[in-house]
Ligand code: SF4
């Protein structure tokens with residue numbers, strides 16, 4: 001089973017089962033359940049769908065036993081005038097809460113994403129400034145992703161850029177991938193709930209234990225890469241580099257943990273990595289390899 005790791009300082013390494021056992025008596029364990037507010041900007045709701053697929057605990061148990069879900073656009077029964085009432089009340093209070101942002105923020109076209117008659121950016125600014133932590137769920141929130149592709153008129157901004165433009169210094173965690181991996185979010189939330197601190201983050205504010213290794217390093221097709229056995233068509237055996245695989249320049253543990261309970265992952269299924277967790281995603285030509293400067297400059301050596 002995939003191990004959920006508590007990485008802060010000398011904290012022990014715990015499996016998810018151990019975490020659940022430790023949580024059996026929350027009051028004696030001294031944990032508190034934080035309120036969660038989930039907002040959606042310019043995106044596709046795919047990260048919300050991915051979140052529902054977390055395998056180590058039922059989503060219902062996670063949202064009711066470990067946290068309190070105050071608002072989610074798709075999961076909450078709250079609608080209409082109740083939404084701004086709840087969120088305004090929260091923003092005016094001194095309650096601790098966690099803000100999860102899915103999707104980019106359309107700063108050049110604020111009315112492209114509205115919630116309760118206000119641009120989503122207004123809500124993000126209001127709620128992020130008082131949150132305990134902010135989490136950018138998925139590549140659109142972490143770096144712009146599909147919402148920020150060349151040619152967009154919305155001025156879609158990543159959460160990090162948006163917060164910096166407004167001088168909001170709330171601690172931020174980026175969880176890129178398209179869609180975000182549900183275990184990355186559950187891990188981050190449990191880490192914060194248990195330790196009141198963020199997991200160890202890299203320069204891009206991603207948890208190191210998930211984003212230190214490239215897809216390439218752990219790829220089941222790596223022996224074929226070493227043997228210079230390159231597939232030339234989808235469906236062939238061999239390394240997928242010549243089909244545009246971005247595994248060598250994309251950092252994510254998706255190959256190790258898979259999606260949907262490790263049912264599968266991109267390269268195992270025979271599809272080149274399209275770099276969904278990278279800052280350059282999506283490239284204008286998803287399957288084009290040879291013009292990629294990172295690959296050309298020798299991060300990997302292509303076959304002659
Ligand atoms: S280039 Fe892609 S398919 Fe080939 S070994 Fe690396 S990650 Fe795997």
Ligand code: SF4
Nearest residue numbers: 254266273274275276
């Ligand atoms: S293999 Fe690449 S495209 Fe697929 S999930 Fe991992 S980082 Fe994203």
